[in-house]
Amino acid sequence: MGLKQHIHWLWNATEGLRLPILFNSITGILRVCVSLSFVWVCKQLIDIASHTTDGSIGYYTALLIVIVAIELSLSAWNNYLENKNDICLKNKLRHKLFTNAMLSAWSGKEGFHSGDILNRMEEDVRLVSETFCKILPSVIVACFQLFAAFLFLTRLDTQMAWIMIFIMPVFLLLSKYYMKRMRYLTKDIRTSESRIQSHIQEKIQHKVLIQTLGQNDMVIGKLGLLQNILYGQSLKRIGFTLFSRTLVMAGFATGYVIAFLWGVNGIYEGSVPFGVMTAFLQLVGQIQRPMVDLGGYIPSIAQSVASAERLKELSDIPLEKQGVQLTLDGSTGIRIENISFTYPGGTRQVIQGFSFDFIPGSRTAIIGETGTGKSTLIRLILSLLYPQKGKIYIYNRQQEIVISPLTRCNMVYVPQGNTLLSGTIRDNLLLGNPDATEEELRNVLTTAVAEFVYGLPDGIDTVCGEKGAGLSEGQAQCICIARGLLRAGNILLLDEFSSSLDKGTEQLLMERLISKTKDKTLIFITHRETVAEYCDYIIQLGRKEK
Ligand SMILES: Nc1ncnc2c1ncn2[C@@H]1O[C@H](COP(=O)(O)OP(=O)(O)OP(=O)(O)O)[C@@H](O)[C@H]1O
Structure with missing residues (x-):
């Protein structure tokens, strides 16, 4: 992708902030x-003091003080605006990218590692924002300063002004090559x-696993290797920057020496006061x-163009269909018509010509060996994935609609494993329904056999770590079920939801769940016979058994 497109993306990203940046x-x-x-x-003051011109020293001294005061105030104001714009743009970019990441379509696995996304949202956003809010106004000011000082200088000595400015095209020529390489x-x-x-992020998240596998050294060593690569790349960039900067500085130092000697010569000959x-x-x-400032800004601009490229990649992830949710009232069923599905980039058809009618209010267990496509089927029903062939509908007595992300509101999904987030148990439950009352929370916790929550020292406000750390796997799973039950929706999709529970608890859970979800359609993915026994239908993928 070309430089123009990145700049265009950067330009669009600053919408709403361009005026404050211009003001700055x-x-x-x-x-x-x-x-x-x-x-x-x-x-004027020196000329008056050396009797070259007439005037009042007091008047010019007062003027000097006023000028210094104005300059200081403007400088403080400038700094304030610069930082304010920077915070606003950073927030705006991060918000936009986070929204994009949350609303993005999923094709079986995430396109970016979460650590990479985090790095882009932090570091790349910082670089881009700094360039727009601090460097761009400084470039505009530097260009103006250059122009104004040049005009002023031509009034004093035209020849010398042109010598000074001669360095400019050479400088611009060099900067083009410099920009490209730096990028x-x-x-x-x-x-x-x-x-x-x-x-770092992934290994810290799985620290216990790595400790038990005895691979601490390997993981720490890998960080060393990755850092060595970064070290080499950074040294290369530092070397390149230093070389280029020294070259520019040498040019300017020569210019200054020439100007100084010219002045000395003028004073000696009496032609310059x-x-x-x-x-x-x-x-x-x-x-x-x-000119030196402009030279110093080039690395930052080059870095932010590279960062813009990385941010654009994030913002280009296709989004899921957005719009008004389509809710069906009452008992709702799902009809699957001859669907086939292969994962993007995959060669094996995971689902082949599958059809089934999950009739409203029915309970179905989907069983099958590992890797036969049970979770894939649930993902298709949730419109997280789309079949290449066939169609899936949801229906009630009045209507039938093809499923899409907009029909997901009819589904209550409890995924495999422990999916608690850090925070209190209440925070986790409210993700299911932020408006749930105390009574509703108690009801779902009871249905999910999670009454133990009220026996904890802080009860429902007990704080858990990441992945519900501090609770047992079974306890975490019960809270996840309770969270799912808080959600409105007449179709329950439960993927290995009781895998960490003992047989007695599982049985109690099934009894409570069924009594509380009378008209709802329940679909279980399970390897457990206990669960299958409560179902009206059992599907062994591709085969209806009962
Ligand atoms: N993102 C993906 N990209 C490509 N292939 C995938 C992806 N996810 C799963 N698969 C493949 O699809 C097949 C079905 O996976 P799925 O997770 O649906 O199996 P499952 O029946 O739910 O297994 P389990 O009982 O172990 O949970 C597997 O062979 C797996 O390798």
């Missing part, structure tokens, strides 16, 4: 005007940083400083 640039321009007035007042070097570095973050010499040296600084 205008404040910067005012600051430059004030600092040029400072040069002029200094020149590639930065992209490699950012990829390595993402890898390191993914490695002291005031002009001081103003001249200050103006040379005012021309060279923005």
Whole structure:
């Protein structure tokens, strides 16, 4: 993808903030005007002091103080605006990318490692935002400063002004090559940083597993290897930056020395007054400083173009269909008509010409060996995946609709394993229904055989770690079931929901669940006979047994 597209993406991302950024640039321009007035007042003061011109020292001193005060105020205001815009843009970008990630379609597995997403949302967002809110206004101000100082200098000495500005095209020519190279070097570095973050995040998440596998050394060693790669790439970039910067600085130092010697010569010959010499040296600084600043901004701009590329990749993930949810009232069934499904990039058809009618209010167990496609079937019913052939409908007495993400509101899904998040048990339950009352919470916890919650020292407000750390697997699973039950929806999809429970608890759970979900359609994925015994139908994938 070309540079133009990244810049275009960056431009769109700043919608709503362009005016504040422009305002910040205008404040910067005012600051430059004030600092040029400072040069002029200094020149006047020196000329008056050296009797080259007439005037009041008191008047110009007062003017000087006012100018310094204005410059300080503008500088503080500039800084405030810069940081304010930066925070706003960072929040905006992160919010946009997080929304995108949460609403993105799923094709069987995530396209990005969670550590990589985190790294992009933090570091790349920071770089891009800094470039727009701090560097871009500074570039505008630097260009203005360059232009204004050049005009001022031409009034003092046209020839010297042109010599100073001559460095400019050479500088621009060099910067184009520099930008390109820097962009590639930065992209490699950012990829390595993402890898390191993914490695750390995943390994810390599974610390106990790694300890029990006895692979601590291997995991720590891998971090060392990844860091070595990053170290090498960073050194390469530092070397390149230093070399380029030294080259530019050498050019400018030469310019300054030439200007200085020219002034000394003028004073010696009596053709240049002291005031002009001081103003001249200050103006040379005012021309060279923005050039050096511009040179310093190039690495940041190159880095943020590489970052924009990475952020654009995140924001380009296709989204799920959005719109008004389609809720069916009363007992709801699912009709599957001759569906076939292969995972993207897969060669094996996981589901082949499968048909079944889950009639409203029925209970069905889906059984089958490992890897036969039970969870895949549930994902298809949830419209997380789409069959390449055939159709799935949900229906009640009045209507029948083809399923889509918009019909997901009719489903209550309890996934395999422990899916608790960090926070209190209440926080976890409210994910099922944020408006649930205390009584509703108690009811679902009872149905899910999770009354133990009220026996904990902090009851329903007990804080759990990631994945419900602090609870047993079975307890966590019961809370996950309770969370699912809080959700409205007449079709319950329960994937190995009782796998961590003992037989007695499982039986109690099934009895309570069935008595509480009389008109609902229940679909269980299970390896347990106890669960299958409570069902009207058993599907061994592709084969109806009862
Ligand atoms: N994201 C994916 N990409 C490609 N193939 C996949 C993906 N997820 C699952 N599969 C394949 O699809 C097949 C069915 O997987 P699925 O998870 O539906 O099996 P399952 O019957 O639920 O197994 P289990 O009883 O172990 O949970 C497996 O062979 C698996 O390798």
